[in-house]
Amino acid sequence: DEIENLINNYGISEFTFVDHVFNIPKAHAEEICNEIIKRGLQIRWSAWFNEKFMDENFVALAIKAGCSFFEFSPDGYSNRSLKWLKKNIQTKDIINTFRLLRRKKQIKIGYNFMLGIPGQNIFSLLRQAIFFLKLKVFLGNRLKLLTFNKLGIDPNTDLEKIALSEGVITPGTDLFKPTFYEVGIIGRIKKHRGFTSVLKLLKTKTFAKSAKSDGP
Numbered sequence: 001d002e003i004e005n006l007i008n009n010y011g012i013s014e015f016t017f018v019d020h021v022f023n024i025p026k027a028h029a030e031e032i033c034n035e036i037i038k039r040g041l042q043i044r045w046s047a048w049f050n051e052k053f054m055d056e057n058f059v060a061l062a063i064k065a066g067c068s069f070f071e072f073s074p075d076g077y078s079n080r081s082l083k084w085l086k087k088n089i090q091t092k093d094i095i096n097t098f099r100l101l102r103r104k105k106q107i108k109i110g111y112n113f114m115l116g117i118p119g120q121n122i123f124s125l126l127r128q129a130i131f132f133l134k135l136k137v138f139l140g141n142r143l144k145l146l147t148f149n150k151l152g153i154d155p156n157t158d159l160e161k162i163a164l165s166e167g168v169i170t171p172g173t174d175l176f177k178p179t180f181y182e183v184g185i186i187g188r189i190k191k192h193r194g195f196t197s198v199l200k201l202l203k204t205k206t207f208a209k210s211a212k213s214d215g216p
Contacts, residue, residue, distance in 0.1 A: 003041060003043060004039060004041060007043060012043070013042075013043065014044040014046075014068075015043070015045050016047065017045060017047035017048075019047065021049065022047035023047075023050055023053045023054070024050050024053065029058075030058065030061060032065075033064070033065035033067075034061070034065075036065040036066060037061075037064055041066070042066075044066050044067075045065075045066050045067055045068070046067065046069030046071060047067065047070075047071065048072070048073060049070055049071065049072055049097075050088070050089070051094050051096065051097050054093075054096060055100070056100060059100050059101065059104070063104060063106065063107060067107065068107050068108065069107065069108045069109070069110065070097070070108075070109050070110070071109075071112075071145065072094070072097055072110065072111050072112070073111070073112040074087065074089060074094050074111070074113065075087065075112065075113060076113070076114065076117050077091060077094060077113065077127065077128040077131060078091060078119075078127065080119045080120075080124065081119055081120055081124065085114075085117065097109075098131075098138075098139075102139060105142070107142070108142050108143070108144040109135075109139060109142060109143055109145075110143070110144050110145025110146065110147075111135065111145065111146055112147045113128070113147070113149070114149050114150070115148050115149070115150060115151065116150065116151045116180070116181050116182050117151055118159070118181070132146070150180040150182070151180060151181045152179065152180055152181075153169060153175055153179045153180065153181055155175045155176075159181060162181075163181055168181060168182075
């Protein structure tokens with residue numbers, strides 16, 4: 001009813017579901033999509049999705065219901081990183097979203113990742129970089145968003161304990177000010193001119209495409 005009201009009374013033609021993850025529970029998301037289709041609502045929308053609950057049928061249903069932008073925030077990429085982040089997904093689930101959506105020419109896709117997660121090493125970074133390159137090569141301008149965020153250290157968290165043990169912070173560090181976890185090989189690589197240049201290139205081109213896009 002809310003969506004229909006937005007269309008009929010306010011002339012809305014596109015919107016974003018602000019639920020943190022639209023397809024949890026999946027059955028509820030399917031009900032919403034089916035109702036949009038049943039009522040014949042002509043609307044375009046976007047949402048954040050959990051990678052674990054994506055399959056061919058659900059993707060087709062969401063697109064039919066008007067979804068034009070699928071967003072994902074796995075944060076980590078390697079199974080070790082995902083486990084540390086207490087995510088309910090694995091690397092194969094992230095790859096599966098790419099496999100499911102790469103040939104859907106009518107939609108755009110976005111991913112959000114974090115850098116410097118404890119347990120990352122040069123090999124996991126290389127595998128992650130290869131995935132990024134695949135996104136750029138096969139999705140082209142349909143890759144609307146690709147972000148790389150620093151891992152912030154918050155008070156009373158496991159990361160605070162790790163950062164203290166590694167000397168990244170001290171007991172007197174004010175964590176109410178932005179403080180980030182950048183140590184070991186990740187910290188050294190991130191300071192390397194080549195690595196930072198690649199990130200800037202990926203982000204610049206992706207956001208340029210995002211700015212030019214007239215979709216949600």
